[in-house]
Amino acid sequence: xxxxxxxxxxxxxxxxxxxxxxxxxxxxxxxxxxxxxxxxxxxxxxxxxxxxxxxxxxxxxxxxxxxxxxxxxxxxxxxxxxxxxxxxxxxxxxxxxxxxxxxxxxxxxxxxxxxxxxxxxxxxxxxxxxxxxxxxxxxxxxxxxxxxxxxxxxxxxxxxxxxxxxxxxxxxxxxxxxxxxxxxxxxxxxxxxxxxxxxxxxxxxxxxxxxxxxxxxxxxxxxxxxxxxxxxxxxxxxxxxxxxxxxxxxxxxxxxxxxxxxxxxxxxxxxxxxxxxxx
Amino acid sequence: xxxxxxxxxxxxxxxxxxxxxxxxxxxxxxxxxxxxxxxxxxxxxxxxxxxxxxxxxxxxxxxxxxxxxxxxxxxxxxxxxxxxxxxxxxxxxxxxxxxxxxxxxxxxxxxxxxxxxxxxxxxxxxxxxxxxxxxxxxxxxxxxxxxxxxxxxxxxxxxxxxxxxxxxxxxxxxxxxxxxxxxxxxxxxxxxxxxxxxxxxxxxxxxxxxxxxxxxxxxxxxxxxxxxxxxxxxxxxxxxxxxxxxxxxxxxxxxxxxxxxxxxxxxxxxxxx
Numbered sequence: 265x266x267x268x269x270x271x272x273x274x275x276x277x278x279x280x281x282x283x284x285x286x287x288x289x290x291x292x293x294x295x296x297x298x299x300x301x302x303x304x305x306x307x308x309x310x311x312x313x314x315x316x317x318x319x320x321x322x323x324x325x326x327x328x329x330x331x332x333x334x335x336x337x338x339x340x341x342x343x344x345x346x347x348x349x350x351x352x353x354x355x356x357x358x359x360x361x362x363x364x365x366x367x368x369x370x371x372x373x374x375x376x377x378x379x380x381x382x383x384x385x386x387x388x389x390x391x392x393x394x395x396x397x398x399x400x401x402x403x404x405x406x407x408x409x410x411x412x413x414x415x416x417x418x419x420x421x422x423x424x425x426x427x428x429x430x431x432x433x434x435x436x437x438x439x440x441x442x443x444x445x446x447x448x449x450x451x452x453x454x455x456x457x458x459x460x461x462x463x464x465x466x467x468x469x470x471x472x473x474x475x476x477x478x479x480x481x482x483x484x485x486x487x488x489x490x491x492x493x494x495x496x497x498x499x500x501x502x503x504x505x506x507x508x509x510x511x512x513x514x515x516x517x518x519x520x521x522x523x524x525x526x527x528x529x530x531x532x533x534x535x536x537x538x539x540x541x542x543x
Numbered sequence: 544x545x546x547x548x549x550x551x552x553x554x555x556x557x558x559x560x561x562x563x564x565x566x567x568x569x570x571x572x573x574x575x576x577x578x579x580x581x582x583x584x585x586x587x588x589x590x591x592x593x594x595x596x597x598x599x600x601x602x603x604x605x606x607x608x609x610x611x612x613x614x615x616x617x618x619x620x621x622x623x624x625x626x627x628x629x630x631x632x633x634x635x636x637x638x639x640x641x642x643x644x645x646x647x648x649x650x651x652x653x654x655x656x657x658x659x660x661x662x663x664x665x666x667x668x669x670x671x672x673x674x675x676x677x678x679x680x681x682x683x684x685x686x687x688x689x690x691x692x693x694x695x696x697x698x699x700x701x702x703x704x705x706x707x708x709x710x711x712x713x714x715x716x717x718x719x720x721x722x723x724x725x726x727x728x729x730x731x732x733x734x735x736x737x738x739x740x741x742x743x744x745x746x747x748x749x750x751x752x753x754x755x756x757x758x759x760x761x762x763x764x765x766x767x768x769x770x771x772x773x774x775x776x777x778x779x780x781x782x783x784x785x786x787x788x789x790x791x792x793x794x795x796x797x798x799x800x801x802x803x804x805x806x807x808x809x810x811x812x813x814x815x816x
Contacts, residue, residue: 273640274652276698277633281655285693288667288674295673303677328584341569344562362801367570369756369797373774374790378573380778381580386589388576418569449551471661479663482756482771486778496665503669506611513673516666523663 266317296513303509310510314518324522329525331478336471337417340425342469346428347458350435361429368422376483379415383487404410407489414527415487416477423476424469431459431465467534471527478523480500545557578794581787588784598789615773622684622759622769623752627699630748633692634699637735642707657701659694664757667694672761675748682764690758695751696765701746706740739809746804 299309314320335439349360367375382388383405392401405411435458443453459466481496488494495515576590584594603609637656641649659667671690680686710733718728759769777783 271640271644271649273647274637274649275640277637277656278652279690281693283669284674284689285667286655286660288670291674292670293676295677302710337803341562341566342560343546343692345566347559348563360803363570364568366797367574368683369750369801370574371771371774371793372575373754373757373778375573377774377778377786377790378577380782381577381588382573384589386587388590391590414569418573421566421570429575440781451551454555468651475663479665479757481665481760482775486775496663499665499669503761508672512669516663516669516809519663522665524661527661539727 265517270426280540292513293517295510296517298510301508301510302518310514312377314511318454320518323493323495323498324518326492327478327496327519328522328526330409330416330484330494331474331523333409333413334416334477335424335473337413337441338421338469338473339466341417341422341464343420343428344369346425346462347454349429350432364422364425364429367418368426372419372480373482375419376415376486379411379418382414383411406487406493409488409492412484412488412492416480416483419480419483420477424474427468428462431462435461444456463534467531470530474524474530477529479519493506495522501505544579561794574794577787578792581791583787586784588782588787589742599784600791601795603785603788603792611768612773612785612789615770617767618684618763618767619753619770622687622691625688626695626752627745627749628687629692630659630696630699631741631745634696634744634748635703635737638700638707639709639729642704643712653704657697660697662756664694665760667775668759668761671758676698682762682767684767687767687769690762691752693754694758696746698747698751699741702744702747704738705736706737710736712813742807743804746800750800796802 268343277472295303296310297306297308299307300303345364349357352360380387385402385404386405388406390399391497393399402440405414439457439461440453445448445458448456478494479496481500484492484494485497485500488497490497495518499512499516499519502508502515552562580588580590580592580698581599582597583589583592584598585592603612606613612810634656651689668690671686675682714726714732714736717731719725723731745808754771755769756771756775759772763769764770769805774786774789777789
């Protein structure tokens with residue numbers, strides 16, 4: 265038998281990707297340049313309709329802001345947890361990583377449902393606050409952006425923590441010891457040594473959390489409700505309720521472009537700050 | 544000086560400790576609360592639950608009352624099994640072909656195969672729906688399997704490529720210089736060594752398929768209903784309390800699977816690396 269060139273082993277998957285990944289995406293671009301929902305008259309009509317409507321820009325901005333708020337929240341409470349992990353004994357580390365990874369194996373729908381039970385009118389938060397006498401009327405937490413950001417913070421947390429922990433565990437512990445031996449406080453060591461060196465993990469985490477939370481259709485519709493409109497809801501409405509495929513194609517390409525723009529901006533910033541550390 | 548430093552260190556421990564504690568609480572509490580609530584005696588899902596009963600689990604396991612849910616579970620398992628199977632076959636072949644290749648085209652192909660991880664899933668889901676419909680396919684479970692294979696194969700490629708890069712190339716060379724054929728070397732040396740990597744990736748791919756929303760949302764129909772989409776339907780309009788029981792089952796399953804994977808292939812170690 266003749267020896268195969270090794271790269272030829274990748275051909276079946278390459279063919280599959282060409283026919284059921286690249287071809288559909290190209291067709292999506294094609295469909296967006298049709299004026300009518302029967303897909304018969306080519307033109308820029310749908311793009312003009314979407315980009316000419318101020319409402320579209322509000323939805324785009326809201327979607328991107330939702331992603332950024334979620335990223336900030338996961339950093340503020342996720343980063344300290346990664347620091348605790350770093351200082352923990354190997355035994356405790358095993359328990360912590362188990363707790364962190366476990367939600368990842370749990371369906372997003374289950375995690376979303378959990379927040380309905382927590383944030384609902386008769387939910388944990390309202391029950392607790394009313395029993396403590398802090399509030400007399402149940403707070404409205406579902407169908408608000410605040411509730412959605414809190415929920416997404418938990419739902420996306422593993423995506424922030426895994427790359428962070430992966431990078432942090434490879435840090436040379438001597439660097440921290442040296443910093444404190446030279447008289448730096450723990451805060452100074454954190455911001456001058458640990459944060460700059462863990463930047464690649466932090467950036468990777470931000471990218472994953474941002475990309476995931478901006479497109480989290482189930483969480484957005486169930487916890488956000490129909491009053492908070494983000495791009496994924498618009499795509500779903502236009503394609504599966506109104507059946508205006510060209511318009512849905514325009515919206516989903518907008519989602520793709522805006523997510524990829526923010527993601528490349530974040531990774532560019534990450535590379536720049538990485539350069540600052542090394543030289 | 545010393546005093547100021549210890550004060551700073553105290554504030555550090557306090558702030559970092561509180562925030563990390565909040566993170567742990569936010570990760571764990573909702574899961575525990577859902578599990579507790581699923582055993583409620585009441586008709587609604589309030590917390591703390593009233594009494595203890597298995598009524599929602601009984602309703603969930605009742606073959607006639609929950610036929611749609613059972614069907615969705617069956618469909619989801621079938622799709623996950625087939626798409627992971629194809630993913631193992633194509634994905635590990637692609638990793639073996641590309642992992643050691645430094646050619647530009649190989650890097651491009653690798654980037655393409657990993658791109659479903661960052662691409663908004665809804666964009667691909669909608670694209671797949673339009674594509675399959677416009678070229679004349681009728682909706683079927685095979686199309687869902689194809690779509691799931693595309694979005695889950697990156698997990699298999701990532702862990703498999705990581706295992707391949709840790710292989711000592713000398714093993715390959717010595718096997719071949721001792722006269723073993725390429726195929727024999729693959730079967731007796733390479734595959735057994737990278738099998739744990741493939742297995743870990745396959746597990747993640749399987750779970751990702753079970754959990755997939757964006758592709759199933761567009762490609763599934765009433766006849767090929769998938770579990771996450773059905774669960775979404777159970778929460779969307781009026782809250783169907785059986786969803787608490789479904790969640791309870793899924794939480795238990797995830798917990799057990801996690802333990803098994805930890806013992807067999809050291810899943811968490813692989814995800815950290």
